[in-house]
Structure formats: C-alpha cells, structure tokens
Amino acid sequence: MTAVNDVLSGASTAQSLVLDRLYKTYESRGRESFRAVRGLDLEIEPGEMVALLGPSGCGKTTTLRMIAGLETVTSGDIRIGGASVADLPARRRNIGVGFESYALYPPLSVRENLAYGLKARKAKDVRQRVDVLAERLGMTELLDLRPAGLSSGQKQRIALARALIRNPPVLLLDEPLSHLDASQRQRVRRELKVLQREFGYTTIVVTHDQLEALSLADRMAVMDGGVIRQFGTPDEIFDDPANLFVADFVGEPKINLIEGTVRAHGDRVTVQVGQSGELLTAARSAADGQRVTVGVRPQDCRTGIGAEATVLRGEIRVYENLLEFGQATVILPGTDTPITVQTAPGDHWSHGDTIRFDAHPERVYLFDPESGERLR
Numbered sequence: 001m002t003a004v005n006d007v008l009s010g011a012s013t014a015q016s017l018v019l020d021r022l023y024k025t026y027e028s029r030g031r032e033s034f035r036a037v038r039g040l041d042l043e044i045e046p047g048e049m050v051a052l053l054g055p056s057g058c059g060k061t062t063t064l065r066m067i068a069g070l071e072t073v074t075s076g077d078i079r080i081g082g083a084s085v086a087d088l089p090a091r092r093r094n095i096g097v098g099f100e101s102y103a104l105y106p107p108l109s110v111r112e113n114l115a116y117g118l119k120a121r122k123a124k125d126v127r128q129r130v131d132v133l134a135e136r137l138g139m140t141e142l143l144d145l146r147p148a149g150l151s152s153g154q155k156q157r158i159a160l161a162r163a164l165i166r167n168p169p170v171l172l173l174d175e176p177l178s179h180l181d182a183s184q185r186q187r188v189r190r191e192l193k194v195l196q197r198e199f200g201y202t203t204i205v206v207t208h209d210q211l212e213a214l215s216l217a218d219r220m221a222v223m224d225g226g227v228i229r230q231f232g233t234p235d236e237i238f239d240d241p242a243n244l245f246v247a248d249f250v251g252e253p254k255i256n257l258i259e260g261t262v263r264a265h266g267d268r269v270t271v272q273v274g275q276s277g278e279l280l281t282a283a284r285s286a287a288d289g290q291r292v293t294v295g296v297r298p299q300d301c302r303t304g305i306g307a308e309a310t311v312l313r314g315e316i317r318v319y320e321n322l323l324e325f326g327q328a329t330v331i332l333p334g335t336d337t338p339i340t341v342q343t344a345p346g347d348h349w350s351h352g353d354t355i356r357f358d359a360h361p362e363r364v365y366l367f368d369p370e371s372g373e374r375l376r
C-alpha cells in the first residue's frame with residue numbers, strides 16, 4: 001500500500017481554534033428573538049480533538065455553523081491560528097466540514113464528489129489521494145457509484161471523506177458516525193482518530209453518543225443553554241463534575257441524585273439520606289444542617305459492607321444479572337426515588353433483599369440544590 005503520509009500529505013500545520021465570548025441571537029419576523037449561544041468561550045490546542053456534548057437544542061450545531069462561516073456571528077470572535085476569521089466567507093476559512101446534510105452532487109460519481117475540492121491539483125495526485133483515503137475509511141467499493149440510491153451510512157462515510165480530503169487544519173464534524181452500523185462505526189471511529197493524530201487536524205466533533213465522545217476526544221465540552229458548563233478531559237468530566245448538570249448529563253448508567261442533609265461531626269462530614277443512613281464525603285464546604293443534593297455513581301457503590309455507620313440501606317426492587325456485574329434498583333426508606341447500585345459479579349442478590357452500600361468519600365459529590373454548583 002502506498003504510504004498514506006506520502007499521498008495525503010500537504011496538510012497545513014496544526015492550528016489553534018479559539019471562540020471568544022461568542023453569541024448568536026436568531027431574529028425571526030413576528031417572533032421573539034432567541035439567544036441560541038450566550039457568551040461561549042473555548043480554547044482548543046493545535047491538533048486537539050474536542051467533543052461537544054449537550055442536550056438537543058443547547059446550541060451545538062449553531063456553534064459549528066458559526067465557526068464554519070455558514071451562520072453569522074451576533075457578537076464575539078473566532079480565531080484560527082491567532083487570526084480572526086469571523087468576517088471571512090466560509091470558503092476562505094479553510095475548514096473541513098462534515099455535517100449531517102450530505103450535499104453530494106447527484107450527477108457526479110463518489111470519486112468525482114471527493115475530487116471536487118481538489119480540482120487545482122494534478123489528476124494523478126487527485127486519484128491517488130481519493131484512493132488512499134477511501135481505503136482508509138473502507139469505502140473503495142463506493143467510488144464508482146453515484147450518490148442516488150446509496151444508504152445513509154454510505155453517504156455519511158463519503159461526507160466524512162470529503163471533509164478530510166483537503167487535509168484542513170480545522171475539522172468540524174456533526175454526528176459523523178450516527179448512521180453507521182456497529183462494526184463500521186468502530187472501524188471508521190478508529191480510522192478517524194488515527195488520521196486526526198497523523199495530520200493534526202484541530203477538530204470539534206458533535207455527538208450524542210458518550211462512548212464515541214470518550215473514545216475520540218482529548219477533551220470534552222459539555223454545553224447547556226448556549227454556554228459551556230464544563231471543559232476538561234473525559235476523566236475530569238466524569239470524576240470531577242463541576243455542577244449538577246454535568247454530573248447528571250455525563251455517565252452511563254446515570255448518576256444517582258438524592259436529597260440529603262449535611263451532618264458535621266468534628267472533622268468528618270457525612271450526609272444523611274432520608275431514614276436510610278449516612279454517607280461519608282470528602283466535601284468540606286457544606287455547613288451542618290445544610291440541604292444538599294448528593295450524587296453517587298452506580299459504579300462507585302460498594303456493597304457487602306458490614307459496618308452500621310456511614311452506610312446507606314435499602315430494599316432491592318429489581319435485580320438484573322448483567323454477567324460482568326449486577327445492577328440493583330434500590331428503594332431507600334423514606335424516599336421513593338429508585339437508586340441504581342452496581343454490584344460485584346458473583347454476588348447473587350434478589351428482589352426484596354436489604355442491601356447496604358457506601359462509596360469512597362471522594363466519590364460522594366455534594367451539590368447546592370438551588371444553584372447546582374458543586375460543594376467541595
């Protein structure tokens with residue numbers, strides 16, 4: 001095989017991407033204006049891959065479209081390699097865009113569609129470049145077909161290849177793998193990561209799939225209501241959530257959120273949960289008697305604990321044996337919120353059993369129920 005670096009080379013050197021107090025307000029006649037992006041700050045290192053996560057409508061696509069130049073910026077700035085591009089037309093920004101709307105030219109073959117953006121180059125180079133990229137993405141058999149009649153998964157791989165073909169310094173991908181089946185998805189995801197590392201595209205990828213974000217991203221930005229609620233490595237986001245929103249949004253299965261009251265006993269801080277018991281926490285900034293929301297991930301629950309103190313106790317409503325581990329749905333006395341507790345493989349719990357569990361104090365998160373901010 002031709003060395004991919006030889007054929008695909010010619011990438012611009014990696015560049016930083018900075019969003020500086022970015023705002024987008026949509027004005028539509030007869031309707032109230034809508035602030036979709038509200039002062040968004042983001043600094044992405046050259047060659048870094050960032051996943052943008054957040055619920056539907058939080059402004060992810062609007063943000064990508066502003067960076068790409070497909071949407072005007074209401075205020076704020078976008079800088080690539082230190083230079084503002086906010087006033088440049090899309091075609092002068094030198095950004096590779098892989099969005100859901102595939103926009104392939106129907107009369108052209110897939111090969112011609114891919115070659116379209118490379119017209120200025122020598123025909124032989126263009127052909128080789130298309131061949132190598134198609135092979136890397138496992139789509140060689142599609143090259144001579146026309147877009148009509150292709151499946152959505154096939155069109156999606158072509159859209160991705162088209163975004164990559166010019167080796168853009170900045171790459172924007174909106175749900176790039178959503179239509180692929182499981183095996184294709186794994187292959188294309190891996191290849192995308194390898195290509196991105198080799199060529200150093202500074203990349204933002206929008207995805208609803210948390211596993212995809214974890215596997216692809218160097219850092220993740222969690223968005224809500226047009227702003228970023230936390231930006232960090234996947235480990236930081238998962239292990240050290242800054243607020244209730246991020247704790248609740250990131251993690252499968254979802255984090256348990258329970259109302260509780262802080263009890264300060266000298267240098268120990270515990271949190272009382274209904275009549276169920278107490279959990280020891282490392283959080284120090286909460287005051288005795290303060291109402292808090294306690295967050296404990298199902299994976300962090302430790303069962304089979306004999307001690308009576310600093311342990312929660314509840315009744316198992318449903319127990320699921322998932323082979324690698326078990327999952328108990330537990331009702332704590334005095335509450336009606338079901339709590340998910342992950343149990344060790346080989347433990348055999350049943351419906352109706354009483355289960356005791358705690359978590360490492362560092363993994364018992366406290367949040368202010370009003371502001372949602374983490375109490376540390």
Ligand SMILES: Nc1ncnc2c1ncn2[C@@H]1O[C@H](COP(=O)(O)OP(=O)(O)OP(=O)(O)O)[C@@H](O)[C@H]1O
Nearest residue numbers: 026028034036054055056057058059060061062063
């Ligand atoms: N052209 C427009 N005019 C008015 N409002 C718009 C327009 N485009 C988007 N919006 C609104 O802006 C908000 C953000 O939309 P956006 O598509 O950026 O969200 P998103 O996070 O990408 O959502 P999804 O995950 O569903 O794609 C939404 O409430 C949407 O209805």
